[in-house]
Amino acid sequence: MEEWGKFLLRLGVGGLLLFHGIHKILYGIGGIEAMLAARSLPSWIGYGVYIGEVLAPIALIVGFRSRIAALVIAFNMAVAIFLAYGENLFALGRFGGWSIETPLLYLVASLAIAMIGGGRIGLKW
Numbered sequence: 001m002e003e004w005g006k007f008l009l010r011l012g013v014g015g016l017l018l019f020h021g022i023h024k025i026l027y028g029i030g031g032i033e034a035m036l037a038a039r040s041l042p043s044w045i046g047y048g049v050y051i052g053e054v055l056a057p058i059a060l061i062v063g064f065r066s067r068i069a070a071l072v073i074a075f076n077m078a079v080a081i082f083l084a085y086g087e088n089l090f091a092l093g094r095f096g097g098w099s100i101e102t103p104l105l106y107l108v109a110s111l112a113i114a115m116i117g118g119g120r121i122g123l124k125w
Contacts, residue, residue: 006119007063013109014060017073021053035083052076060113063122070113077107 024032032046052072059069080103081089091099098104 003119003121006116007121009109009113010060010063010066010118013106014057017053017106018057021057024049024053063118066118067114070110073110074107077103
């Protein structure tokens with residue numbers, strides 16, 4: 001059962017985050033580039049989101065280098081929290097939850113995967 005739990009965690013984190021990556025493929029990363037420009041950072045850094053929200057989630061879903069993929073996702077989420085919520089880090093959202101609740105959940109879950117491993121279910125190369 002433990003292996004299926006690890007698989008379910010990988011599938012949840014990778015599968016749900018992949019939707020964010022697909023959205024960026026379809027509609028671009030203009031918002032991310034604007035956030036980078038506001039902090040005087042080069043816009044080319046924004047293309048890293050495709051690694052953190054497309055490639056790493058796919059690797060996590062199929063179980064390919066799960067620990068590395070999870071660390072990439074954790075880094076991506078830390079950067080996303082800094083860029084999108086930096087000024088309002090401790091603010092509450094519209095429904096009373098912490099404003100960084102969703103990206104923080106991805107960050108913590110991906111760190112958990114990095115620590116416990118992806119399990120035996122999936123590709124092993």
